[in-house]
Amino acid sequence: MPCAWVWWGRAKDEQLVGLGVNPLAEVGSGHPDAADPQSWALLELVPDAVLVVSAQGNIRYANLQAQQLLGWSADELTGMAVEGLLPSALQQGHAALRDGFMRGPSTRPMGQGRDLQALRRDGSTVSVEISLQPVRLPDGPGVVAALRDATDRHRVEAALRRAQLDLEQRVAERTALLDIAQAFASTLSLPQLLDSILDQLAKLIGYTGAALCGPRDGGMVILSARGGAAMAGLRGMPVPETARPLLEMVVQQRRALRLADVWVGEGPATGLTRGDPRLSAAMRGAHAWLGVPLLAQDRAVGLLCLDHSQPGYFTEQHAALALAVASHAAIAIENARLYEEAGERAVLEERQRLARELHDSVSQTLYGIGLGARTARTLLDRDPAAAAQPLDYVLALAGAGLAEMKALLFELRPESLEAEGLEGAIRKQAAALVSRHGLTVALDLVPAVEDLPTGLKHTLYRVTQEALHNILKHAQAQHVSVSLGIAGGRARLRIKDDGVGFQTDKDFPGHLGLRSMRERVAQLGGRLEIQSVPGKGTEVRAELPV
Amino acid sequence: MIRILLADDHAVVRQGLRMFLALDPELEVVGEAANGAQALEQVALLRPDVVLMDLKMPVMDGLTAIRHIRAAHPDTEVIAVTSVLEDTAIIDAVRAGAIGYLLKDTEAQELCRAIKAAAAGQVQLSPQAAARLVREVHAPDSPEQLSPRELEVLRLIARGLSNREIAQELVISEKTVKTHASSILSKLGLASRTQAALHAMRLGLVGQSEG
Numbered sequence: 001m002p003c004a005w006v007w008w009g010r011a012k013d014e015q016l017v018g019l020g021v022n023p024l025a026e027v028g029s030g031h032p033d034a035a036d037p038q039s040w041a042l043l044e045l046v047p048d049a050v051l052v053v054s055a056q057g058n059i060r061y062a063n064l065q066a067q068q069l070l071g072w073s074a075d076e077l078t079g080m081a082v083e084g085l086l087p088s089a090l091q092q093g094h095a096a097l098r099d100g101f102m103r104g105p106s107t108r109p110m111g112q113g114r115d116l117q118a119l120r121r122d123g124s125t126v127s128v129e130i131s132l133q134p135v136r137l138p139d140g141p142g143v144v145a146a147l148r149d150a151t152d153r154h155r156v157e158a159a160l161r162r163a164q165l166d167l168e169q170r171v172a173e174r175t176a177l178l179d180i181a182q183a184f185a186s187t188l189s190l191p192q193l194l195d196s197i198l199d200q201l202a203k204l205i206g207y208t209g210a211a212l213c214g215p216r217d218g219g220m221v222i223l224s225a226r227g228g229a230a231m232a233g234l235r236g237m238p239v240p241e242t243a244r245p246l247l248e249m250v251v252q253q254r255r256a257l258r259l260a261d262v263w264v265g266e267g268p269a270t271g272l273t274r275g276d277p278r279l280s281a282a283m284r285g286a287h288a289w290l291g292v293p294l295l296a297q298d299r300a301v302g303l304l305c306l307d308h309s310q311p312g313y314f315t316e317q318h319a320a321l322a323l324a325v326a327s328h329a330a331i332a333i334e335n336a337r338l339y340e341e342a343g344e345r346a347v348l349e350e351r352q353r354l355a356r357e358l359h360d361s362v363s364q365t366l367y368g369i370g371l372g373a374r375t376a377r378t379l380l381d382r383d384p385a386a387a388a389q390p391l392d393y394v395l396a397l398a399g400a401g402l403a404e405m406k407a408l409l410f411e412l413r414p415e416s417l418e419a420e421g422l423e424g425a426i427r428k429q430a431a432a433l434v435s436r437h438g439l440t441v442a443l444d445l446v447p448a449v450e451d452l453p454t455g456l457k458h459t460l461y462r463v464t465q466e467a468l469h470n471i472l473k474h475a476q477a478q479h480v481s482v483s484l485g486i487a488g489g490r491a492r493l494r495i496k497d498d499g500v501g502f503q504t505d506k507d508f509p510g511h512l513g514l515r516s517m518r519e520r521v522a523q524l525g526g527r528l529e530i531q532s533v534p535g536k537g538t539e540v541r542a543e544l545p546v
Numbered sequence: 547m548i549r550i551l552l553a554d555d556h557a558v559v560r561q562g563l564r565m566f567l568a569l570d571p572e573l574e575v576v577g578e579a580a581n582g583a584q585a586l587e588q589v590a591l592l593r594p595d596v597v598l599m600d601l602k603m604p605v606m607d608g609l610t611a612i613r614h615i616r617a618a619h620p621d622t623e624v625i626a627v628t629s630v631l632e633d634t635a636i637i638d639a640v641r642a643g644a645i646g647y648l649l650k651d652t653e654a655q656e657l658c659r660a661i662k663a664a665a666a667g668q669v670q671l672s673p674q675a676a677a678r679l680v681r682e683v684h685a686p687d688s689p690e691q692l693s694p695r696e697l698e699v700l701r702l703i704a705r706g707l708s709n710r711e712i713a714q715e716l717v718i719s720e721k722t723v724k725t726h727a728s729s730i731l732s733k734l735g736l737a738s739r740t741q742a743a744l745h746a747m748r749l750g751l752v753g754q755s756e757g
Contacts, residue, residue: 359602359629363629363650364556364558364559364629365558367558367559367562367629367650367651368556368558368559368561368562369562370562370651370654371559371562371563371565371566371654372562372565372566374566374654375562375565375566375568375569378569379569382569389565390565393561393562393565397558397562400558436558437557473555473604474604474605
């Protein structure tokens with residue numbers, strides 16, 4: 001018997017590579033010799049189903065595994081056309097394939113990359129992998145086909161593919177959410193942030209058009225829009241009256257609303273497609289619609305709307321994702337609102353402070369100048385020599401007024417802090433104190449403070465200003481010292497006076513100004529301390545991280 | 547000689563006023579105060595005829611100081627001085643017991659005249675101000691009955707006459723006029739002649755245009 005042994009192998013990837021015969025035993029035509037039907041008994045040893053088939057497609061032999069897999073007995077299989085094992089749709093044309101194989105036979109797996117099906121006796125089909133090996137049979141060329149049940153393998157593969165897709169999706173979601181969070185941290189401008197949220201959402205969910213609606217000036221406005229010129233053109237537009245019932249429904253119900261097709265049916269959805277011409281133009285080509293509320297701390301602050309050209313596109317998972325993204329947008333909108341509010345309050349406070357400063361300094365100075373000038377005018381007629389004193393007073397006041405006016409104008413144009421520097425600005429303040437109130441002011445300012453960030457310099461300047469203002473107003477001091485330096489990674493400011501002082505644990509004059517100073521410093525991560533004892537002066541110390 | 551106390555937290559204003567008022571031989575600045583509390587002390591100490599009181603001051607504001615001064619020293623008249631013409635500030639000043647008010651941009655001559663009028667017990671309200679204030683300043687609901695003489699004095703006060711003019715009109719001494727005036731204020735529970743004049747207008751003792 002030329003066939004010394006049979007080998008049966010699998011590659012590392014579990015792909016069946018086929019039946020072989022010891023090449024040393026090969027004879028003649030170059031194909032393994034299987035001419036002796038007795039040698040086929042060896043095929044019973046093989047763990048897979050094996051068929052020996054003639055070139056004409058007749059089954060010559062089927063091992064036990066083949067009988068079990070296909071449900072036919074050995075007798076039934078023997079002599080049966082191999083086409084009888086194929087699903088009816090594939091039976092035609094198989095003969096041609098088989099002939100093709102026989103014309104250029106080679107050892108190979110069959111139908112690579114395709115899901116091959118075998119027909120069982122009971123009419124059911126089973127997924128199989130098939131490997132082919134040309135052989136020589138007693139009456140000419142033939143083929144040994146090995147079949148393996150691939151049902152489990154397919155199931156495992158499908159599960160793996162799903163897991164993989166799922167994982168990829170999760171990674172994409174996390175990445176997008178992370179990108180949103182980063183955009184959040186890196187930009188303060190609300191429009192930019194909302195645009196970037198919509199762009200990230202496009203990667204996550206995929207939409208034809210998207211819009212973010214939020215409150216502005218008491219109404220609901222389209223804050224950001226994406227997807228086509230008509231859609232982008234909606235930005236800044238108030239939400240049209242007709243669309244409101246639908247959008248309000250989403251906001252009030254505080255959960256996602258999915259519509260398969262906005263053009264089908266009646267109800268609030270018609271508000272998107274009929275009514276406002278700009279909106280319906282933007283909705284042209286859109287079918288599926290998804291609306292989710294923007295919830296910030298359980299309060300609905302707006303709405304995210306997505307549409308898609310494919311009807312019924314949005315799934316429950318899309319809705320869940322959109323809700324997650326919407327919460328980012330909600331926080332951004334809420335943040336921006338709070339920021340704006342704080343800004344407006346700051347502007348108002350600033351205005352009141354300037355009004356107070358103008359009243360306290362410039363208007364009083366001008367009043368004094370008026371009185372002095374009138375006095376001098378009267379004395380010119382009566383006793384011209386006596387007019388010198390009031391005129392000197394007028395001149396002194398005019399000088400002081402000028403210095404104060406400069407300081408105030410300086411405040412109105414904060415960029416001048418950049419131009420004059422912090423040191424110059426504080427010197428100016430001190431000069432006004434000296435010229436108008438006759439205080440002595442000792443300054444100790446290190447030049448390195450000019451290298452501090454602008455925001456820090458402004459705060460240091462304002463604290464100095466407020467402290468000097470309080471001294472002037474309440475302390476009845478003679479001497480003031482201001483020192484500003486940098487040590488241990490902190491800017492240290494100290495303003496000290498020899499005035500009447502106060503009890504720091506009680507309400508004291510100027511406590512409002514001091515409170516705002518403290519807030520200002522705390523905003524930059526610093527600390528402000530006030531030490532005072534009645535009759536022993538006051539010391540204000542501010543420390544800010546550089 | 548009219549003795550004046552200046553109460554203003556701005557040293558430049560006190561200095562300017564002192565200089566200017568010194569030009570008038572009838573006026574004498576006897577003291578200065580930088581806040582309401584100091585003003586109270588100085589009034590008790592110096593007993594000035596007239597106080598020029600800034601309303602916005604630290605420690606104790608002008609309104610509080612006016613109330614205390616009018617309660618403790620009814621002979622000292624107070625003129626409220628404000629920087630801006632605000633209805634509320636003027637109404638509050640008259641309610642607190644100021645005989646009149648001045649804006650800081652008032653002509654300097656007018657300032658001297660106002661001080662002299664206040665010292666003479668003369669109520670000065672423009673018809674517009676009177677019309678506004680008459681609704682705002684109230685006497686208690688059931689004031690004590692005034693004597694016929696007091697009613698006559700009240701009517702003349704409301705017409706803006708000075709103590710001397712009232713004395714001449716009624717042929718009594720100026721001192722008696724002052725006694726009647728304090729009696730009227732205490733019976734009506736009012737803090738100033740200006741409040742009394744507004745009360746008289748409300749009662750119809752005088753027409754508002756006479757005030």
